[in-house]
Amino acid sequence: MTQRGTPRSGYQTNWSNTNNENIALPLKVGVGRAHAHHGEFLQGVFEGDDGRLYRGLVTLPLTSQESLATFWPDERDGIRTRPANRTKAARAAALTLEHIGIAGGGGELTIESPILIGHGYGSSTADVIASIRAVAAAAGVTLRQSTVARLAVTAEGASDAIAYSDQALLFAHREGRAIEHFGGEFPPLLVVGFRDGSGRPIDTLRMRRARYDSEEIGVFRVLRGLAYRSIKQQDPRLLGRVATMSALISQRHLPKASFSAVLDIARDHDACGVQVAHSGTLIGILLDAVAPGAAKRAAELAKKVGGVGFKGIHTFAVNAEARIIQ
Amino acid sequence: MTAGVDYLRAYETPRFAQLAPNLTAACFSLMKLMPARFMVDRAEASGRLEREGHIIETTSGTFGLAIALLAAVRGYGLTLVTASSLVDLKLKRRLEHLGAKVVAIDDPQGDGNQRGRLQYLQKTLQDNPDTYWPRQYDSPENRLAYARLADLVVRSLGRVDCLVGCVGTGGSLCGTGGFLREIFPDLRIIAVDTHRSMLFGQPVGRRMLRGLGNSVLPDNVRHEMIDDIHWVGALPAYAMAHGLFRDQGLFMGPTSGAAALVAAWFARKNPEASTLVIMPDEGHRHSDTAYNPEWLANLKDWPISIPGEPTSLERIRPAGETAWTRFPWNRQTLGSVLAEFDGSLREDR
Numbered sequence: 307m308t309q310r311g312t313p314r315s316g317y318q319t320n321w322s323n324t325n326n327e328n329i330a331l332p333l334k335v336g337v338g339r340a341h342a343h344h345g346e347f348l349q350g351v352f353e354g355d356d357g358r359l360y361r362g363l364v365t366l367p368l369t370s371q372e373s374l375a376t377f378w379p380d381e382r383d384g385i386r387t388r389p390a391n392r393t394k395a396a397r398a399a400a401l402t403l404e405h406i407g408i409a410g411g412g413g414e415l416t417i418e419s420p421i422l423i424g425h426g427y428g429s430s431t432a433d434v435i436a437s438i439r440a441v442a443a444a445a446g447v448t449l450r451q452s453t454v455a456r457l458a459v460t461a462e463g464a465s466d467a468i469a470y471s472d473q474a475l476l477f478a479h480r481e482g483r484a485i486e487h488f489g490g491e492f493p494p495l496l497v498v499g500f501r502d503g504s505g506r507p508i509d510t511l512r513m514r515r516a517r518y519d520s521e522e523i524g525v526f527r528v529l530r531g532l533a534y535r536s537i538k539q540q541d542p543r544l545l546g547r548v549a550t551m552s553a554l555i556s557q558r559h560l561p562k563a564s565f566s567a568v569l570d571i572a573r574d575h576d577a578c579g580v581q582v583a584h585s586g587t588l589i590g591i592l593l594d595a596v597a598p599g600a601a602k603r604a605a606e607l608a609k610k611v612g613g614v615g616f617k618g619i620h621t622f623a624v625n626a627e628a629r630i631i632q
Numbered sequence: 633m634t635a636g637v638d639y640l641r642a643y644e645t646p647r648f649a650q651l652a653p654n655l656t657a658a659c660f661s662l663m664k665l666m667p668a669r670f671m672v673d674r675a676e677a678s679g680r681l682e683r684e685g686h687i688i689e690t691t692s693g694t695f696g697l698a699i700a701l702l703a704a705v706r707g708y709g710l711t712l713v714t715a716s717s718l719v720d721l722k723l724k725r726r727l728e729h730l731g732a733k734v735v736a737i738d739d740p741q742g743d744g745n746q747r748g749r750l751q752y753l754q755k756t757l758q759d760n761p762d763t764y765w766p767r768q769y770d771s772p773e774n775r776l777a778y779a780r781l782a783d784l785v786v787r788s789l790g791r792v793d794c795l796v797g798c799v800g801t802g803g804s805l806c807g808t809g810g811f812l813r814e815i816f817p818d819l820r821i822i823a824v825d826t827h828r829s830m831l832f833g834q835p836v837g838r839r840m841l842r843g844l845g846n847s848v849l850p851d852n853v854r855h856e857m858i859d860d861i862h863w864v865g866a867l868p869a870y871a872m873a874h875g876l877f878r879d880q881g882l883f884m885g886p887t888s889g890a891a892a893l894v895a896a897w898f899a900r901k902n903p904e905a906s907t908l909v910i911m912p913d914e915g916h917r918h919s920d921t922a923y924n925p926e927w928l929a930n931l932k933d934w935p936i937s938i939p940g941e942p943t944s945l946e947r948i949r950p951a952g953e954t955a956w957t958r959f960p961w962n963r964q965t966l967g968s969v970l971a972e973f974d975g976s977l978r979e980d981r
């Protein structure tokens with residue numbers, strides 16, 4: 307990270323809690339991080355506790371790529387970003403200041419991120435969440451994950467579950483809250499990820515929302531149950547089945563030209579399943595990370611998908627200790 | 633959502649009982665609450681059922697009870713159309729306590745007079761077009777409601793290899809089976825019917841075991857999903873229900889006995905297959921009959937011991953109330969199975 311400008315240490319501002327009592331609070335330089343994801347294990351429509359239907363998803367975390375945000379508080383009004391015009395991140399930072407109770411605070415927000423835009427890696431949400439965390443760190447406040455998620459959705463309209471890091475949950479991405487906490491970690495997986503060759507970058511917020519029929523909504527309910535089971539039993543096969551079914555339904559709404567070819571490859575290599583970015587171009591083949599020879603099999607798979615012309619091939623682990631052969 | 637609705641949601645939720653290492657039963661107190669609540673929820677959401685509106689259905693059984701509970705809790709009027717031969721006085725009293733109007737249509741033939749009941753229902757709908765008719769026989773919602781059961785099943789069991797259940801409207805077996813098979817394509821589905829029900833190609837006649845089987849064909853029976861069909865007579869169903877109570881403490885109705893008989897046999901023969909059986913109701917409603925020793929003593933051929941295996945049929949034909957028969961259906965349509973027998977079923981009549 308390059309040091310740009312000296313933050314004023316000891317800079318005083320007002321902290322107001324819910325009772326509007328003003329407490330002096332020093333803002334310092336704050337750093338926040340948030341990782342990328344590789345699309346979803348599951349995305350659809352699900353019943354909430356109130357009996358209503360909500361759009362929701364189970365995010366597949368990709369922890370090796372992070373957005374890094376640094377907040378430099380100053381006495382000028384408003385949030386300025388570097389690179390310029392990161393309006394969602396700026397809005398998220400301003401909302402966070404407001405939430406913490408710092409009226410009229412401002413500062414510079416720098417965002418450094420290697421995450422590719424527009425393929426379903428969640429680059430925009432990662433920037434937004436890193437920014438929220440940076441501002442919270444600047445104020446010395448630790449925010450609840452649910453608060454981070456809610457602020458993120460307010461800032462960008464829809465968000466993924468990255469505020470919850472690698473926790474397994476079903477997340478209402480337009481409301482910014484959990485529909486169901488699965489109460490555990492994902493089963494151990496190796497993911498051979500790549501991009502659908504036909505895919506152009508996609509503007510997720512411009513995308514038409516999928517209209518699911520009653521039958522599909524019923525299937526989503528069962529897939530949610532199966533996701534719960536796979537996490538409880540740490541069973542990668544069941545989660546693979548969830549992902550494949552969700553991807554198959556996604557094919558009816560945002561088809562990926564190469565999907566059936568990928569399914570065949572996955573089957574030939576005895577994979578657990580295939581997942582996709584439901585609003586992106588990513589595809590991932592899921593392998594049981596604790597099966598004998600998993601890393602070797604992942605390497606073979608990566609070679610195979612490279613051989614048939616897929617781009618951006620990248621193998622990563624989810625909740626697994628396996629050494630990855632890239 | 634009111635507290636009453638929450639309670640009914642809990643009431644519709646089955647308990648799981650492990651009958652053998654590879655055999656689990658989903659035990660319902662009142663299974664029909666699951667489709668009834670789903671249908672009423674959807675009718676409310678879509679505006680087909682307005683506040684303080686009226687519901688009508690032809691039923692003499694547990695679907696009527698389920699709808700009556702919902703109508704009472706949510707403030708709807710309800711008319712249930714049944715036949716004079718089918719009226720169960722105790723159930724009628726319960727329905728009337730819930731505020732339902734029970735109309736019994738004359739039934740000189742004693743076959744349930746489904747045509748007469750539908751005529752009455754159609755006339756009522758014409759005169760009161762705002763009335764909501766759930767249509768449990770033919771509405772796909774009857775099947776869709778069982779996504780909830782499939783969800784509960786995979787949460788408790790994970791993978792399922794075989795599903796066994798009774799068929800009346802077909803909603804529970806074809807609904808649950810359809811959702812489970814989406815996820816586990818190799819799922820085997822075994823249907824349980826009773827002799828002289830027309831659902832799987834038998835000639836209709838007097839049936840002793842009620843709740844499953846039918847003398848008309850509902851759209852919700854999806855024959856092409858069914859791998860095997862079993863017909864269980866009343867006596868083995870009663871004997872098995874008694875066995876479930878004695879050996880497992882499960883006080884279930886006779887149709888649950890029929891389903892458990894078939895499921896236990898399949899699970900014994902296929903120890904590697906994870907098998908699930910659906911049990912639709914409890915024994916209380918049958919305490920004067922199937923659980924009443926005096927009533928049972930008057931039955932021809934009672935007592936019988938629980939049979940160990942079914943008789944395999946080469947041609948579909950009815951049998952006595954002590955019999956248990958089976959036929960490999962192989963996911964065919966009813967038409968193609970009937971064509972295979974080239975009208976020979978008719979000669980059996």
Ligand SMILES: Cc1ncc(COP(=O)(O)O)c(C=O)c1O
Nearest residue numbers: 798800801802803804843844887
């Ligand atoms: C009490 C009861 N209700 C309902 C049914 C039939 O269920 P469905 O109408 O879903 O086929 C049975 C089947 O045996 C039953 O015993």
